[in-house]
Amino acid sequence: MGQFRLLSFSTNLYNLKSDAFYLDWDECKQLMQNMKSWREVNELLILSIPERTEIIYYSEVDLEDKIFDALSDCKKIGLPLKSEFQQTSDEEKLLVYLSELCFGVQASNYGTTPLFPSFIQAYELASQNEMVGEYLGQWWENLISTNKLIKKHVDYQLPNFSITYTVSDLVTDLSKKLKTPKIAIMGFNSLSKRIFKNLTCKGFKNITIVDKSIAPFSSLSKAELNNFIFEPISEVENVIKDNDILISTLEDAQQSLQLSYFQKDFNTMKILIDLSIKSNLTSILNKISQVIPFNLTDIYKIIEQKMEINKKWMRKAKPIISEKNLEFFQWIDTKKSQEMVTVANELLGESIHNNQYSKVLISEEPYSNLEIDDNRINTLLLKKSIAKIKSNTQYKDIINYNKMVNDFYQYN
The missing domain is CATH 3.40.50.720 (NAD(P)-binding Rossmann-like Domain)
Incomplete structure (x- = not known):
């Protein structure tokens, strides 16, 4: 099962080589075209400004090394150590990080760069290259609605103070x-x-x-x-x-x-x-x-004056961003649960010991159309399905799947 993954690099203000990971527009398009051809990448967004580069992709596998090599091909110059390019596979953590960057409330980049216009440009590039799927599209809709709520409830824009x-x-x-x-x-x-x-x-x-x-x-x-x-x-x-x-x-x-x-x-x-x-x-x-x-x-001194204004903005904006993030996490949990139900149906229909069982699992009301009296085979079937799910899913999804299967057998 796929998940969002993020490669991130942010710069040091006075480091003369600090923008070595910066991709200009042509380089962004080149990297997009390259990664678009990878079968492992389902959805992709590339954002790059002099201060930072963010590459978010939806995939079943970790592609950190492959992406770093592709970056090297785009830049055609010596890059900093790969260890300086951070990878995050925790979906909630990386999505919170990106949404806070987008609206200027992320702690590491607090008030430095207004990224929402850059996110718009990055999304348009992804959309033009058909790299926006259901997950990235839904996340983008969440960012758009978050921006509208902030404009509605906050009567002044976030001042930038880098x-x-x-x-x-x-x-x-x-x-x-x-x-x-x-x-x-x-x-x-x-x-x-x-x-x-x-x-x-x-x-x-x-x-x-x-x-x-x-x-x-x-x-x-x-x-x-x-x-x-x-x-x-x-x-x-x-x-x-x-x-x-x-x-x-x-x-x-x-x-x-x-x-x-x-x-x-x-x-x-x-x-x-x-x-x-x-x-x-x-x-x-x-x-x-x-x-x-x-x-x-x-x-x-000018920055300090802006920061005082920004504190008032933060008190109003950050709860809105957190609430909208929670809505998206609930959507993604529901979506993945539905996908796991589909996978479970396929697994529960597999042949074990030359016997075909058609035990059916649906999201609304689980039921079976065939009694299974052999507890040993029943256990083997359950173990096999859980093992397959565990090989391609996050920890919290394993818990969701275990609960789903347990509920299924409880009602059957």
Whole structure:
């Protein structure tokens, strides 16, 4: 009997290799096409953003190794250790995890990335490839109805408070106060790459990116490659002069961004967002009237304000999500019980010791149309059916099946 299984990978914010498992849209389609051809996979959904990759599939067997190999083929680069890619086969645990991720209440990803739009895109890809069956389809309907309930009972949307999204939102707000602002990102690592992707999604174009080498840009998609202007670190002074909003993730910011670069008679106000952990550049720039500096402390203050709003949202949203999850678990238990009844009927009709027994089991009212007087054969029949069910089902389903069979014999 099949079950949901999940392969999951989430990143570390400052790990430069942390998005090694990230699949762009073409890679998602390639992996989908590959896994679609596997007979072991009945249903499949692939979600991938820079912060995490989630692969949920419905199958009778564990395919962790096979999927990891397929991922390697898609990426064509060295991946992190397979041990960093977590597998979960506990259906209730993984479905709770995914639904909480979807609506932003999962503890490990609390308030960091709004995933519902990403889930929609992932579901559409699965549907286009005919990898949505009854189980995945019903789970998706549950997510849609959960989203409608949250919108109905919660009068404000969940604010996102990751560093990358907070910076992107800040840039969006600041750009409204400037006429056609020019944006530059100084330093291209995992953090700035996500900021660049977020800004691109928000519609910002021709973003200048400063780095020591153009090599890190090879992982960008074709659309993203056409949306930035590369400048070497030696041109940083001119970049500061030509752009209005400056985002720095340079760890050596005080060395690369010299004070003299900002002590100019600029035509426009300069806004610097310094995300370097050890930098105190903004405290120095506070003395320059034409520069408005922000640092990580300022970003965290914005995040704290959002978190206070989010606590109120959580108190209303999380019980709704839990209640809707419970509804789906009840549906899946009922569905699997019906499937086990079908399997039991087939098993109870098998020939044992050259005798054919037509003992029939139905879900509403179990009955038999033939008396079995031989207790030994009756026991063999029961053991054989239970053994077959145990080989392909979860623990809780074994309990359900044992109870079902016991009830059957009690009434017969």
